[in-house]
Amino acid sequence: MHKQNFKIILSFLLIFSSTLIFSQKKFTIVLDAGHGGSDHGANRSYADIGRVAEKDVTLAVTLKVGSMLEKNRDFKVIYTRKFDEYPSLSDRTNLANRSKADLFVSIHCNSSQRPTAYGTETYVQGPNQNDENLEVAKRENDVIFLDEKDKQTFGSYNPSSPESLIALKLQQNKYLESSLLLGGLVEDNFVNKDKRFSRGVFQKNLHVLRMNAMPSVLIETGFINHPEESHYLASEKGQSEISESIYNAIIDYKKAIDRKTGGSISVKKPEPEKPAESPLKNDFRILLLSSPTKYNDGDPALKGLNYILPLKDNGQYKYYYGVTNMASVKDINLKTAKDAGFRNAYAVGFMPNQKLLSGYYTIEVYTGEKLNGNSFILQTLKDVERNKENGVFYYTYGKVFTLEDAVKLQKDLETKGIKNTIIQKVFK
Ligand SMILES: [Zn+2]
Numbered sequence: 001m002h003k004q005n006f007k008i009i010l011s012f013l014l015i016f017s018s019t020l021i022f023s024q025k026k027f028t029i030v031l032d033a034g035h036g037g038s039d040h041g042a043n044r045s046y047a048d049i050g051r052v053a054e055k056d057v058t059l060a061v062t063l064k065v066g067s068m069l070e071k072n073r074d075f076k077v078i079y080t081r082k083f084d085e086y087p088s089l090s091d092r093t094n095l096a097n098r099s100k101a102d103l104f105v106s107i108h109c110n111s112s113q114r115p116t117a118y119g120t121e122t123y124v125q126g127p128n129q130n131d132e133n134l135e136v137a138k139r140e141n142d143v144i145f146l147d148e149k150d151k152q153t154f155g156s157y158n159p160s161s162p163e164s165l166i167a168l169k170l171q172q173n174k175y176l177e178s179s180l181l182l183g184g185l186v187e188d189n190f191v192n193k194d195k196r197f198s199r200g201v202f203q204k205n206l207h208v209l210r211m212n213a214m215p216s217v218l219i220e221t222g223f224i225n226h227p228e229e230s231h232y233l234a235s236e237k238g239q240s241e242i243s244e245s246i247y248n249a250i251i252d253y254k255k256a257i258d259r260k261t262g263g264s265i266s267v268k269k270p271e272p273e274k275p276a277e278s279p280l281k282n283d284f285r286i287l288l289l290s291s292p293t294k295y296n297d298g299d300p301a302l303k304g305l306n307y308i309l310p311l312k313d314n315g316q317y318k319y320y321y322g323v324t325n326m327a328s329v330k331d332i333n334l335k336t337a338k339d340a341g342f343r344n345a346y347a348v349g350f351m352p353n354q355k356l357l358s359g360y361y362t363i364e365v366y367t368g369e370k371l372n373g374n375s376f377i378l379q380t381l382k383d384v385e386r387n388k389e390n391g392v393f394y395y396t397y398g399k400v401f402t403l404e405d406a407v408k409l410q411k412d413l414e415t416k417g418i419k420n421t422i423i424q425k426v427f428k
Contacts (some may be wrong), residue, residue, distance in 0.1 A: 026074060026075060026076040027103070028075075028101045030092075030095060030105070031065055031077060031079050032080040032081075032092050032096075032104065032107065033055070033080065034106055034108035034109075035108075036086045039055065041053065041055050041224075042054040042109050044225050046231070049231060049234055052224055052230045052234045053224075054224055058107045058108055058109065059084065060239045061242050061246070064239060064240065065107075068244075074254070078099050078101065089208050089211075090211070096214060100214075103250070104215070104216035105219065106208050106216070108218060108220050108221065109221055109224045109233060110220040110223045110224065111223060111224050112226075115226070117226065118197060118223050119223070119229075120222055121187075121198070121201070121202060122183035122187055122200075122202070122217050122218065122219050122220070123203070123209065123218040124176060124179035124183050124209065125205065125210050175212075175213075175216065178253075179215045179216055180201060181253060181256060182249060183217050183219075185248075185249035186217065186245065189245035189246075189249050190242075190245050194245055219246065221242050222238075277326055279325040280325045281325075281351075282325065282351055282352070283323050283325050283350045283351075284325070284347045284348065285323050285350060286330075286337045287346055287347075287348050288319045288321050288342045289319050290316045291316065291319075294317055294422065295310070295319070297419070303342065309321075309407070309423070311403075311422070312364055312422050313425045317422065320348070321345070325352075330347050334346070334347055353404055355401045356401050358427060359425060359426050360400065360426055361398075361399075361401065361402070361405070361424065361425055362397065362406075362426055363398050363409055363422070364395070365397050365418055365421050366393075366394075366395040367395070368392065368393060380416055380417070381413075397413070406423045407423070
């Protein structure tokens, strides 16, 4: 009896496992038509064709791409919207993450203050940061504030502070390579097939990309406020060409990924979804070491870790690694620090945007020998303060009252070419 049961179970297991082996897993793609509903996106009225709204163009193109993909049995297509409605940005990314999608493609139209700007561009989530980058991030993230649920989830996310994103960005890095591949294919098709002008593939920090646990791109299909391009975007011909270019790129992308992984099971699946983690009240940084010595970026003493914030406090340089308000990321950062060799590292809480009550932050821009009046620093910055201590000259610049403002000031200096500065806490 027992033996027979065992046999039945065994043969059942065999059938079951062979179906698993022979049923090919579909490549799941989430297509995201940007904006929708009350969120019109970029829009402009023209005398001959009337109003062209981004939300309509993105939906039309998305549905065309989707219907082509649906004919291909290798693909499972999921839409964030098929109608004129507005799913929040987290609805969109949650859907993609929940579906364990292999790829996320968000379709948008561009607009610019400059009426002459035209062409296509594709964004991928990347670690690069610059001012223009942040402008785009803010523009695309503006919609976040329409939505109460998003506010709760991302209330602590501050798009004007690149520092607050580092942990999330690190997680995204592994998808960067694949996203760049698809972005390149899309832009190539726009140029070679449709004879359009491509502005390129860029790494940007966009909410809708950043929260995705899969390779993701955001395609700006053209400028709504450029008359010629807007007519193209609104036309049947334009929408068909654009969607074919995107479709072909997705097909080529899948082929390339299949070649890489040697099978039809493609990119590594994200972990099963865990219950949503709520953010902590404080930001946490990992204190790596305190030392009277100043180390510059890349100094061996920092053991190869990036994203280090040095903070001078009572004559000691304190080196902090990473910043996050999520407990799980904090733990990962601490482990990374310990693995790098900082055995005594520990997490320190910082209250976001806390004003110093007795004192201020300033930026130590230089220490060492006395600076010459025509040195780069003194030429570039006005009102640099100089102090001398034990024969060493300390030059500081600026006066702000929150750490966030100090980090911002430090980044401003970096864009002016003044690097390896230290934020200093001054007690008064
Ligand atoms: Zn848009």
